[in-house]
Amino acid sequence: MLRKIIVFALIIICFILQCSVFDGLALAGIIPNLMLILTSSFGFMRGEREGLLIGFFCGMLSDIFFGSFLGFYALILMYIGYVNGKFSGIFYPEDIKLPIALIVVSDLSYGIICYILTFMLRGRFQFPYYFIHIILPEALYTILATMFLYPVILAINTQLEKREKRRAQKFV
Numbered sequence: 001m002l003r004k005i006i007v008f009a010l011i012i013i014c015f016i017l018q019c020s021v022f023d024g025l026a027l028a029g030i031i032p033n034l035m036l037i038l039t040s041s042f043g044f045m046r047g048e049r050e051g052l053l054i055g056f057f058c059g060m061l062s063d064i065f066f067g068s069f070l071g072f073y074a075l076i077l078m079y080i081g082y083v084n085g086k087f088s089g090i091f092y093p094e095d096i097k098l099p100i101a102l103i104v105v106s107d108l109s110y111g112i113i114c115y116i117l118t119f120m121l122r123g124r125f126q127f128p129y130y131f132i133h134i135i136l137p138e139a140l141y142t143i144l145a146t147m148f149l150y151p152v153i154l155a156i157n158t159q160l161e162k163r164e165k166r167r168a169q170k171f172v
Contacts, residue, residue, distance in 0.1 A: 003160050014038050015061050030137045032145035033107060035062060039077050040106045041153045043084030044091045051081030076113055080106045099150055107142045111135035
């Protein structure tokens with residue numbers, strides 16, 4: 001129960017930070033995607049199911065406040081969380097290279113999927129412009145934000161896992 005409350009609080013905090021603090025720190029109108037960082041991080045730390053669920057809730061929050069229609073960002077972030085969960089077997093907490101690589105690939109995929117579904121299908125074929133001016137800067141800014149946010153998420157997850165192990169040992 002505590003894990004659910006803390007994860008819910010993390011989702012709300014990341015959403016508020018993304019909409020307020022980082023909106024004020026926008027570089028050329030680009031802000032880091034904290035919801036994607038959270039979804040990817042919990043995906044490869046906890047597995048497919050957790051990544052899928054957190055991706056759904058992060059995406060629904062984004063859809064409710066910023067989406068044109070309900071479920072668009074939820075579906076994309078669900079897939080991203082699920083795919084990142086596939087890497088939970090090779091996840092090592094002390095290695096930061098895998099999380100950064102997965103978050104970069106996730107952000108690039110997110111940007112490309114959003115471009116295809118929102119612009120290309122409407123006949124706007126300026127992909128090189130969109131990639132250079134929107135997708136790539138967002139990925140770079142997300143990497144920078146990951147350097148600060150990922151250790152916090154990792155520490156919270158580690159503490160929750162230690163607490164769950166202690167509680168499980170009490171019942172054995």
